[in-house]
Amino acid sequence: MNKFLSFFASILTYTTFAQAGLTVSPGKLYFYDNNNLPQTQKVSITNPTNKILEIGVSINDWNYDKIGSNHIADFNTLEESCSTWIQILPNTFFTIEPNSTKDVEVVLTNPNNTNPNNPVHTSMLFFTQLNPGDSVDEKGASIKVTVRMGVKVYHAKQETEGEIAIVDFRPKKDEKNNKSVELEFSNSGKIWTEGKIIWSIFNYKTGKTTELSEEEFYTLPKDTRIVTKALDPNLTAGQYTISAQILYGKNETIQLAEMDFEI
Structure with missing residues (x-):
């Protein structure tokens, strides 16, 4: 009898995981102040498998830790968070047919009362495969694979040179x-x-x-x-x-x- 395992992969770049998974592009979205008007960008999610994928979208906060690694935090808990500014359209749950791509819209509307001491705000969108896919590990054992892809969101008051x-x-x-x-x-x-x-x-x-x-x-x-x-x-x-x-x-x-x- 095959041994069944559960495996979870969290990937923050444009990539494909084994035979069960999804790809997301682009891996980063950049927004700039637009006088508090909604701004929209698209994210493309591709199903490279031969089965229908169920996808859920969630939003978290993120920043860098002291050594430059990604630090993921709960929704709207970081000082530089813009998570509450974001809306996903048409909704945060959808399916993708085998070997096909679906686009979602990321709408960001920055409020009037932003802290002037925070010139940059960030958020992280997670696209998670909700129906685990079948794969095998290095020893040939059957495993269930769930893939989660992260897209970083950046917002700045203006586009300028770094220092x-x-x-x-x-x-x-x-x-x-x-x-x-x-x-x-x-x-x-x-x-x-x-x-x-x-x-x-x-x-x-x-x-x-x-x-x-x-x-x-x-x-x-x-x-x-x-x-x-x-x-x-x-x-x-x-x-x-x-x-x-x-x-x-x-x-x-x-x-x-x-x-x-x-x-």
Whole structure:
């Protein structure tokens, strides 16, 4: 007899899960202040399976935690929430025929009494498959798969350029004497801002610059990030400069932090 298991997948990007699931596009919706008039955007939900899917739509709050991961919260509980501004049309429950796509409208109406200290508001739409699909795991056991897809909603008072400010760049050492550096920066602007950090080390003895791995980041206004980069324990004795170059925004604005150290 096959062993039946229950599995739940929560995915926040445009993707397909196994043979039972759905895809949602786009994964992010961006709204800007429109003088308190309703704004509408469409989300397309595709059923790639051979069975009818029952889909339910729910709304949650979200923001980023201190390390930049998604933090999902209950409806209308976060200070920057715009969940109460959103309406899903034609309704929050529908079915999709096999191998077909259905569009829903996301209507956002921002009120007059928004807090001027919150230039950005967010929400998360979840599209959940309510009738679990059949699949198999790696060992061939039968499983029931329910897929939930998340679409992030952003609202800003105006479309503007982001601002990232470097707060600190400091050395760090753990209890095992492993050395690293910490880059602390903040979103000092009035818009969501994403980018990447490009790391490199210059060796004064050899005159060689070594490029390290890049890291992506995502922020909302007022967010602070601390990114740690471990130093290679096999660095030879000598003097070095480690550089952290932050590139962000549509124009790839650059912020640079450097630190000299000696091994």
